[in-house]
Amino acid sequence: MLATGAWAAPASSLLQLGNSQLKGELKSRYDKAVAATADATLRGAQDSRWTWAVEAKNQCGIAIGFMKSGTKDADSINKCDEFVARLSAAPPPPVPDAASAPPALDCTAPxxxxxxxxxxxxxxxxxxxxxxxxxxxxxxxxxxxxxxxxxxxxxxxxxxxxxxxxxxxxxxxxxxxxxxxxxxxxxxxxxxxxxxxxxxxxxxxxxxxxxxxxxxxxx
CATH class of the missing domain: 3.30.1330.60 (OmpA-like domain)
Structure with missing residues (x-):
């Protein structure tokens, strides 16, 4: 049985796997995301990897929950795969500090x-x-x-x-x-x-x- 969400992330090749192999792939991605959310260095990094880790944990967990009833939830599987891919990508290089002055405070109303x-x-x-x-x-x-x-x-x-x-x-x-x-x-x-x-x-x-x-x- 294949369930779909109202918002579709890019299609993942995971959807082509059999249930047993898919469960293993989702569990591997979930474990990676959980480990990343517990990484204090990653949490303090000046990039988006911590956010991707949290989103990956949520979506992979949802996908695993669906798999317990034999359901391939396309939405959460696609998002799980996408966010883990973003988490795994190399972070952008740090912006070098200005040599002569501290960075200006951004007072744009948030x-x-x-x-x-x-x-x-x-x-x-x-x-x-x-x-x-x-x-x-x-x-x-x-x-x-x-x-x-x-x-x-x-x-x-x-x-x-x-x-x-x-x-x-x-x-x-x-x-x-x-x-x-x-x-x-x-x-x-x-x-x-x-x-x-x-x-x-x-x-x-x-x-x-x-x-x-x-x-x-x-x-």
């Missing part, structure tokens, strides 16, 4: 996404790092108004997702508060499974939709 594991209301580790970067820059850049809006994917009921999205936003706001942002400077809300980052059918676990959007401005 609009960033903080991502979450399925059914979780605490952000992934790289999300906490992003929050820290926002709070550290806020005073220097003069940001004094923040929007913190939570969202979910389409899995689960609407009422539950509305509550989950709000808890996600509240937890991100709490971390920002710990970093020195005044709570009354933040507008916190949860919009459930609306405004999807990746359009999917109902009841689809899409990691890119499980997020909190943080915006900042100077008034």
């Amino acid at each position: 609009a960033v996404s903080i991502f979450f594991d399925w059914n979780m209301d605490t952000p992934l580790p790289e999300g906490a790092t992003t929050i820290g970067q926002i709070t550290q820059s806020a005073a220097q850049c003069g940001w004094n108004r923040f929007g913190v809006t939570g969202y979910t994917d389409t899995s689960g009921g609407k009422g539950y997702n509305d509550g989950l999205s709000l808890r996600r936003a509240q937890n991100v706001a709490g971390l920002m508060g710990q970093g020195g942002i005044a709570m009354d400077a933040m507008t916190v809300s949860g919009l459930g499974e609306t405004q999807l980052k990746i359009e999917t059918a109902d009841n689809v676990r899409e990691p890119m939709n499980r997020r909190v959007e943080v915006t900042a401005s100077a008034n």
